[in-house]
Amino acid sequence: MSFIVHSKIGATPLKVSSISKKEYYRKWKEEGRCVNCTLQPPLPDRTKCKKCSERTNAEYQKRKAGRIASQKCVKCSTRKPKRGCISCGHCIKRDFRNYKARQADYQRVREISFKAKWKEPVYQAYGGYRCNCCGQEGEKFLTIDHVNNDGTEHRKEIGKSSWHLFKWLTRNNFPPGFQVLCWNCNMGKRVNRGTCPHKGAK
């Protein structure tokens, strides 16, 4: 495959076949150039310059209007749009699937970075991923426990999720009064009036 590359202002366009278009796109993005004209800097957080994105948008709007007028799906332009919509059922489903997948990816990335920033330091400060009562290991089995059983009150104050607690502990320099417990010991402690049944019934 070959395509035309407009490399510099005034220069004769190069015909490129050795490098894929994708690689050029990446290169231009890195160099801070519009991927369409490669002459202007792109708009902030975009890949195209103002002129190019305006033009692409205008073209898109025109195409869209034409498809709506001819009763075709604005996405695939072949199937009939769903009643009350501008795209067909097939395209709606596909877009929704893609959207869901993107959301899931985004969620995963967010979780990983949150974990590194807020969760890891808290567990390290309170003795690592190991239950302070029974010794159960494994991150997913564990939770941060309020030693004096005032967790409900505290959570009301700082927010319900464990992220709120992680942030609060970090910002308060990991104060005493907290420990790592497994869910089992945590629950046992709750139903046994503040002492885990491992340590004797009350």
Ligand SMILES: [Zn+2]
């Ligand atoms: Zn441009």
Ligand SMILES: [Zn+2]
């Ligand atoms: Zn369609």
Ligand SMILES: [Zn+2]
């Ligand atoms: Zn335990």
Ligand SMILES: [Zn+2]
């Ligand atoms: Zn226990």
